[in-house]
Amino acid sequence: MNEVQLFSTCLAEEFFPEVNDAVATVLERLRVKVIPVRRAFCCGQVAFNEGLREEAVALARRFLKSVEPSKPIVVPSGSCTSMLKIFYSDLLVNEPALAEKAAAIRPWIFEFSQFLVNVLKVKYVGARYERAVAYHPSCHLMRELGVRNEPMTLLSAVSGIKLCELRDREECCGFGGMFSVKFAHISAAMLEDKMARIKESGAEVVVANDCGCLMQIGGGLSRAGAEIETRHLAEVLAAR
Amino acid sequence: MAASAKGDFFDSSRAAVQDHELQRKLESASTRHLDHFAIVKEEFPSYEDEKTAAHRIKTDAIAHLDELLIQLTDKLQDSGCKVFFAEDAAEARKYIVDLVKSKGAQHVVKGKSMTTEEIELNPALAAAGIDPVETDLGEYIVQLRGEGPSHIITPAIHLSKEDIGQLFTDKFGTEYTAEPEKLTAEARERLRAIFLAADFGITGVNFAIAETGTLVVVENEGNGRLSSSMPETFVAVMGIEKVIPRLEDLSHFLEILARTATGQKLTTYTSFITGPRREGELDGPAEMHVVILDNGRSAMLADPVLREALNCIRCGACLNVCPIYRRIGGHAYKSVYPGPIGSIVSPNLFGSAAGYLPFASTLCGACKDICPVKIDIPRILLHLRWKETEGEHPLKWPAALERARSGARRFAGIARHPRTARLLGKIAAQMLKPFAHNGYLRWMPPPFGNWTKYRNFPRPHPQKRRPAPAENQAP
Amino acid sequence: MAEAHKILATIKTALEAGGQPDGHNHAAAPAPARKVAVTAGAERAELATSLARELEAVGGKFVGILSPDEVSNRIVLLAREIGATTVAIGEGVSIDMEEIGAALERADFKIVKTVPVADVERAAMRDRVANAELGIAEAEYGIASTGTLAVISTGTRPSSLTLLPTASLIIVQIDRVMADLAAVLASLGPTRLAEHRMTLITGPSRTADIEKRIVLGVHGPKALHLIVVWPRDE
Numbered sequence: 043m044n045e046v047q048l049f050s051t052c053l054a055e056e057f058f059p060e061v062n063d064a065v066a067t068v069l070e071r072l073r074v075k076v077i078p079v080r081r082a083f084c085c086g087q088v089a090f091n092e093g094l095r096e097e098a099v100a101l102a103r104r105f106l107k108s109v110e111p112s113k114p115i116v117v118p119s120g121s122c123t124s125m126l127k128i129f130y131s132d133l134l135v136n137e138p139a140l141a142e143k144a145a146a147i148r149p150w151i152f153e154f155s156q157f158l159v160n161v162l163k164v165k166y167v168g169a170r171y172e173r174a175v176a177y178h179p180s181c182h183l184m185r186e187l188g189v190r191n192e193p194m195t196l197l198s199a200v201s202g203i204k205l206c207e208l209r210d211r212e213e214c215c216g217f218g219g220m221f222s223v224k225f226a227h228i229s230a231a232m233l234e235d236k237m238a239r240i241k242e243s244g245a246e247v248v249v250a251n252d253c254g255c256l257m258q259i260g261g262g263l264s265r266a267g268a269e270i271e272t273r274h275l276a277e278v279l280a281a282r
Numbered sequence: 283m284a285a286s287a288k289g290d291f292f293d294s295s296r297a298a299v300q301d302h303e304l305q306r307k308l309e310s311a312s313t314r315h316l317d318h319f320a321i322v323k324e325e326f327p328s329y330e331d332e333k334t335a336a337h338r339i340k341t342d343a344i345a346h347l348d349e350l351l352i353q354l355t356d357k358l359q360d361s362g363c364k365v366f367f368a369e370d371a372a373e374a375r376k377y378i379v380d381l382v383k384s385k386g387a388q389h390v391v392k393g394k395s396m397t398t399e400e401i402e403l404n405p406a407l408a409a410a411g412i413d414p415v416e417t418d419l420g421e422y423i424v425q426l427r428g429e430g431p432s433h434i435i436t437p438a439i440h441l442s443k444e445d446i447g448q449l450f451t452d453k454f455g456t457e458y459t460a461e462p463e464k465l466t467a468e469a470r471e472r473l474r475a476i477f478l479a480a481d482f483g484i485t486g487v488n489f490a491i492a493e494t495g496t497l498v499v500v501e502n503e504g505n506g507r508l509s510s511s512m513p514e515t516f517v518a519v520m521g522i523e524k525v526i527p528r529l530e531d532l533s534h535f536l537e538i539l540a541r542t543a544t545g546q547k548l549t550t551y552t553s554f555i556t557g558p559r560r561e562g563e564l565d566g567p568a569e570m571h572v573v574i575l576d577n578g579r580s581a582m583l584a585d586p587v588l589r590e591a592l593n594c595i596r597c598g599a600c601l602n603v604c605p606i607y608r609r610i611g612g613h614a615y616k617s618v619y620p621g622p623i624g625s626i627v628s629p630n631l632f633g634s635a636a637g638y639l640p641f642a643s644t645l646c647g648a649c650k651d652i653c654p655v656k657i658d659i660p661r662i663l664l665h666l667r668w669k670e671t672e673g674e675h676p677l678k679w680p681a682a683l684e685r686a687r688s689g690a691r692r693f694a695g696i697a698r699h700p701r702t703a704r705l706l707g708k709i710a711a712q713m714l715k716p717f718a719h720n721g722y723l724r725w726m727p728p729p730f731g732n733w734t735k736y737r738n739f740p741r742p743h744p745q746k747r748r749p750a751p752a753e754n755q756a757p
Numbered sequence: 758m759a760e761a762h763k764i765l766a767t768i769k770t771a772l773e774a775g776g777q778p779d780g781h782n783h784a785a786a787p788a789p790a791r792k793v794a795v796t797a798g799a800e801r802a803e804l805a806t807s808l809a810r811e812l813e814a815v816g817g818k819f820v821g822i823l824s825p826d827e828v829s830n831r832i833v834l835l836a837r838e839i840g841a842t843t844v845a846i847g848e849g850v851s852i853d854m855e856e857i858g859a860a861l862e863r864a865d866f867k868i869v870k871t872v873p874v875a876d877v878e879r880a881a882m883r884d885r886v887a888n889a890e891l892g893i894a895e896a897e898y899g900i901a902s903t904g905t906l907a908v909i910s911t912g913t914r915p916s917s918l919t920l921l922p923t924a925s926l927i928i929v930q931i932d933r934v935m936a937d938l939a940a941v942l943a944s945l946g947p948t949r950l951a952e953h954r955m956t957l958i959t960g961p962s963r964t965a966d967i968e969k970r971i972v973l974g975v976h977g978p979k980a981l982h983l984i985v986v987w988p989r990d991e
Contacts, residue, residue, distance in 0.1 A: 052697060056707045057740045083704070084697035088690050091645065093667030097694035104698050132661065185647035214605045218644025220690055223732045224683045225642050230736035231299040231609045232644075261737035264722040311969040348769040355761065361951065367761040419975055420966035436966060443967050462967040466975055473976060478880075478887060494951040504962040504977030507920055511954070512883070522768065529947045533939040536957075537903075544965065547811065548903040548938065551977070552957035554950060562873030564882055564915035566954060576764050584771035 045075045046114040046157070049105075051122045052084040053253035061253065064276035065118050065154055068167055072158075079115070081108035087125040090133055091219045098133055099140070106143045114161065115151045118276055120183025120252045121219075123153040128186050153183060154276055155251055159192040165199045171281045172202035175273075176245035178236070178259065180252035181214050193251055193275050200278060206243040210235075215250075217258035233262045240270060251275050290616045291638050292680065298610035304440055308611055311439050312602045318545025319599070326541060336534045337656040340593040343526050347583065350492045350525045351574065357495025361557030364571045371401035374575050378403060378484070378517055379410050381571065385515050387412070387482035393509035394418035394501065395486025396434050396596060397519045397575060399618040400631065403484070414484070417473050417505040419466060426453050432612030434619065435543050435598035440611050473505075483513035483567065487520035488595070489535060490572075493528050495556055497572070500539060502550040510555055516567035518555070522579050523592040535595060538654040543597040578631040587665040591626045593655040600649035600659060606642065615639065622649035622659045629666060637677045640666035686729035704744065711742040804901040804934045805985045811904025812983055815960030816973050822931065822985040828852070829860035832893065832926065835982060836866055839924055841890035845869040848913035849895040851930055852986060857893065873912035883917060892922035892978070897955075898941045899934035899985070905959040906983070907941055916954055925978035927958065931985050 046069060054061045066076045086101030105126070109115055117123045127148055134141035158164050177197055183189045197205060216222065216232025236259060240248055248263075248270060250256050260272035298304060323329055343350060355365050368374035382390060390407065392398065392414050404425075407414050416425040420437035423446055424430060431437030438446065447460035450468055459465065485506050489498040497518050499506045510516050526532065540546040559566025582588045601607045601621030612620035617628035617636050625643060628636035645660040653659065670677050679687060696703050717723055722738035725731075733739055802822070809819035823831055836844055844866050846858050858868050869885045886892065894914060896906035906927045910916040919925045935941050938957075945955075962977030973979055 052703070055704070056711075056742050056744050059744055081700060083700035084694070086694065086697075089694035091664065091667070092687060092690045093641075093664075093669075093671035094687075094691055094694060095668050095672065097691055100698050101694060104700075129664070132664065181644065181646035181648075185651055212648075214644050214646035214648070216605070216644060218646070220686060221642070221644050223686045223729060224679075225295070226732040226736055227296050227299050228606055228609055228642070229644075231305075232605050233737065257740055258737070261722065261733070261739055264720065264738040265724070265736070307968070314969040345772065348765055348772060351765060351768065357951075365761070367764040369760065369764055369767075373760075417976065418966070419964045423966065436969065438966055439969070441967075443970070446967055462970045462972045465967060466964060466972045470975055474887075477976070478883060491947075494947045496951060502962070503964050503975035504920060505975070507916065507956065508976055511916055511920075522764075529942055529945075529950055530939070533937070533942055536938060546815070546959070548900075548905050548957065548959045550815070550958065550960050550963055554955040554957075556951045556954070560912070560953070562912040563910070564871060564874055564879060564886075564912070565910060565917050568876075574764075576767065580764070580767045580771040583768060584774040586775045589775050 044073070045077060046116045047079050047109055048076050049079045049082065049085075049109070049115055049117045049122070051117060051119045051253065053257065054118055055083065057257065058253050058274065061118050061274040061276055064274065064280035065116065067280040068158070068276055069116070071168060072162055072164060074162070079108050085122045085125045086133070087122060087129075088219055090125065090129060095133065099137060102130055102133055102144070103140055106140055106147070109147060111146055111150070113150060114157065115147065116154055116157050117151065118154045118251070118274060119254070120153055120180040120187060120189065121254055123151060123156075124182040124186035127151045153187055153189055153251065155192040155196055156187065156189050159195055165195050167196065167199070167279050169279045169281055170201040171278050174204040174206050174244060174246045175278065176206040176208040176240055176243040176248050177211070178208060178215060178240075178248055178250045178255060179212055180250055180255050183251055184212065193249075196275065196279060197249065203278070206245040208243045208245070209239045211239070215255050215258050217254040219254065222258060229258070233258055237262050237266060237268070241268065245270060247271050247273050247278075249273050249275050249278055290635070291614065291642065294614040294616055295610045295642070298614040304611050305609060307440060307442050308608050311436065312608055315545060315602050319542065322541045322545050322547060326537075329538075329541070332534055332538050333654055333656055336538055336654060337593065339526065339531045339534065340595075340655050341590070344523060344583070344589060344592050346527075347522060347525065350527060351522060353492040354490055354495060354525050355574075357492065358557075358572050361495045362570065363495070363557055364569070366571065366573050368573055368575045368577070370577050371575075374401045374519065374573050374577070375403055375406040377573060378519075379406050381515070381517065382407065382412055382482055383410060385482060387515065389476060389480045390414040390482040390484065391477060391480040391509045391513065392416050392421070393483070393485030393499065393506040394421050394437075395484065395519060396431075396618060397486045397521055398484060399430060400577065401519070401575065415473070415476050417477070417509060418501070419469055419503060422469055422473065423449065429613070430618060432620070433598060433601055434596055434621075440613065477508045477512050480509075480513045481515065483509040483516045485509050485516075485518055487518050487524050488539070489532060490520055490525045491529050491532065492525050496529070497555045498532065499553045499555065500536065500549045500551075502544065504551060507551055507553055510553060510567070511565040514567055515569045515571070516558070517571045517573060519573045519575065521575050521577070539595050539597050542599040542652065542654045582630050587662060588626070588630065590657055591623065591662055593657055594623050594627070595655055597654055599652045599654065603648040603652050605646065605648065606644070623657070626659065626662050626666065629670075634675065634677060637670050640670065682728065682732065686732070689729040707742060707744045711744055714741060801931050801934065804936060805899070805931050807901035808899045808904055808934050809983060809985070811902065812960060812981070813904070815904055816963065817904065817960045817981045817983055820982050820984045822987070824987050825852070825989045828928070828984060828986055829857050831984065832857055833860055833864045835926065836861060836864070836891055839891060839980070841866065841924070843867040843869060843889040845871060845886045845889035845892040845918055845922055847871040847894055847915065847918050848911075849928075850897055852895050852928055854893070854895070871913060871915050871918060883921065886915075886917045887921040889922040891924050891926060892918040893926045893928070894918040896927050896929040897933065898944070899929040900938055900941055900957075901934055902937040903959055905938070905957050907945070908956050908958060910954045910956070916956060919956065919958060920977050922978060924980040924982065925961070926982040926984065928984045928986055931987055934985065
């Protein structure tokens with residue numbers, strides 16, 4: 043049986059534990075054994091994006107110590123995956139030993155949908171989800187990792203699903219980590235437009251692969267009193 | 283117009299996001315623009331290859347900037363130009379103002395040039411009693427309004443045709459019309475007379491070819507041609523990064539610049555100017571000066587990550603796709619270079635007042651995707667964030683935001699100890715549980731107060747709940 | 758210039774501080790591989806057609822592919838069609854503009870001939886060109902892929918001819934229409950380029966500064982007409 047390490051990410055652990063459950067459920071149905079990475083909590087993206095390099099390096103060190111080399115690491119978030127896979131090389135530019143370690147595990151890091159479609163080569167995971175769904179592609183997932191079609195490939199294969207066209211779907215939802223707090227007024231203006239598009243799509247559920255986007259869009263829809271719910275892709279794929 | 287008082291970006295962007303009329307104008311203009319771009323991109327199968335070639339040539343040129351500038355200077359002088367290297371904006375301004383005065387010039391016309399906006403030339407000329415006339419239609423419009431451009435390619439993008447119609451009526455006493463054709467005809471009429479009387483012309487430079495000493499000026503209206511060929515004295519102002527080695531490099535740049543900047547295959551007019559007019563010629567200046575401006579660029583050159591930003595050919599595409607620019611417009615940036623590339627360039631040219639700009643981005647990467655010279659804008663913004671944080675004079679954030687930053691720092695400290703982090707997470711979840719409604723909190727204490735001002739915050743609940751729920755009940 | 762040296766030294770230091778990505782000299786950098794199309798025979802007509810199509814796509818007006826004998830008469834017709842009374846005309850590159858000028862004069866048009874000027878005559882000459890309703894010039898090259906005309910100005914062929922009159926007519930020899938910009942720049946070469954001012958013209962003057970809506974005829978000609986001519990020996 044295949045084994046993967048599941049890095050939950052801090053947002054999912056604290057706010058969306060059901061996402062990790064769903065990821066594990068889907069992977070286990072595909073006969074993949076899931077080992078949670080318990081010794082690391084956060085990839086360091088928040089500190090890194092805030093310019094707090096020292097703090098981010100400490101978290102990277104922690105992460106790199108906590109994972110096994112040469113075994114896939116699955117991450118249910120586009121931005122955390124890009125942090126681990128791409129930005130660690132910038133972050134660790136003055137830490138040659140850590141940089142080497144980061145480079146060694148780089149090919150083993152996968153975002154959830156990327157792992158299913160490109161590594162396990164599956165499209166249909168036996169899911170049934172009878173609701174109208176709009177998919178919001180997360181920025182880092184698309185533009186840093188180049189994962190553009192995989193989530194839709196998986197969603198299209200779900201039984202009973204109704205996929206809704208989301209206009210301007212590639213436009214950022216406005217989350218951006220600390221940006222959403224420090225420049226909340228701009229973030230909210232972006233969110234407002236995203237929500238308008240979601241509403242006109244006719245979706246009952248918005249799906250994304252990044253807990254940051256889910257927090258932002260979910261928080262916005264909740265404040266607006268909208269009936270539309272937010273789900274991580276894994277939750278849809280785990281449903282039966 | 284360069285970055286002014288501290289904290290301004292917060293106020294100006296806060297005002298801008300409330301201005302739904304502004305957003306509507308930006309949205310319709312950018313969308314129309316991106317539609318043009320999509321069509322020409324479609325018809326240009328080698329677009330990706332062109333981008334790669336342009337990136338390579340420009341990176342190589344920047345890496346040999348010193349040699350290329352020496353070669354360019356020699357060639358410019360051979361062709362009869364006077365060359366002046368300006369270390370900063372003040373030197374460039376003084377040189378041009380002194381020259382205008384020494385020529386006794388009465389009518390100064392300007393072609394569109396962001397570099398002259400950067401050095402704040404117009405106020406300096408005005409202070410010397412000379413009123414330069416901006417002749418690019420968009421620049422002419424914003425000059426009449428007494429403002430600066432809000433976009434590096436489309437200066438009046440923040441105005442509707444009705445705004446411009448009203449402006450012309452107010453300024454010229456002409457009958458109100460909002461028809462772009464009529465407004466353009468009105469401007470043509472007024473500016474043509476000024477061009478024919480002009481004795482001093484100023485334009486920017488898009489590319490300077492080192493091997494020939496040729497300046498290349500790209501435009502659509504004819505203002506660049508007129509400004510550079512009618513007056514007796516002509517000054518071209520360029521940043522040090524505008525030089526490219528060879529004539530043959532140019533086709534890559536001209537084609538991608540036109541496509542990304544305005545959605546054309548080639549701009550209407552591309553002037554190749556090598557020196558002042560020759561004996562007996564009707565057009566061209568008797569005297570030609572080239573001002574080559576550093577103004578902080580060599581400091582960018584010294585930073586291996588930041589250096590990449592000098593590849594910029596000022597096409598403005600990153601502004602058009604930027605979800606933030608599209609919400610707040612150019613003026614809110616409080617810098618002549620707004621948008622994603624402006625957020626990189628401005629702090630380096632105008633100092634720490636623009637230091638917030640690298641942080642004012644979600645790093646979504648739409649800019650990086652469209653950039654015709656492949657500048658990795660998000661990566662450079664991140665680099666600037668570290669520099670700002672680790673520099674000798676770190677940015678002073680408004681108090682609430684400083685709290686948010688130290689919150690992030692504290693979080694990073696705790697996250698190093700996963701067990702502690704999880705325990706604290708559970709405690710927070712317990713504490714907040716009574717306040718949650720349908721899984722969300724309407725109010726959060728600082729540093730999250732800014733978040734809950736605009737949207738709800740998900741309730742923390744770090745428990746495992748396997749197995750995953752079935753969700754197929756009818757909604 | 759002490760200042761220049763100072764700034765160049767700063768740049769050199771900055772380059773060293775930032776680190777050279779590689780040691781090779783820019784002069785030795787491999788030229789980008791772009792094929793320069795060699796054209797002959799039937800291909801010419803295809804290139805000319807593409808030039809015409811692309812120019813019309815940006816608001817230009819294609820008059821036709823004409824034999825040298827037809828050119829003068831067709832221009833007289835065109836001048837009448839647009840209601841011109843005065844036509845500015847310069848020396849050709851390879852076409853005999855004298856003949857065209859004579860034909861226009863015979864048809865009662867006022868002709869402004871651009872000849873080398875002394876400084877005192879400059880303003881008057883410009884006014885005359887600016888008051889013409891049509892300016893006629895011959896392009897050095899045409900560019901098929903973009904609908905562009907490359908015009909080189911000299912004492913007898915000033916840039917004003919394609920800039921100041923209300924409408925512009927540009928003539929180009931069919932064997933001077935090349936596939937793309939790279940081919941034209943290669944054919945022109947750096948030495949030739951540096952001798953005179955050159956302008957690439959792709960359509961009539963235009964702007965999109967008001968709400969990104971395209972309007973033709975801002976500072977330059979409101980209309981651009983194109984005639985492609987077969988060489989006399991064919």
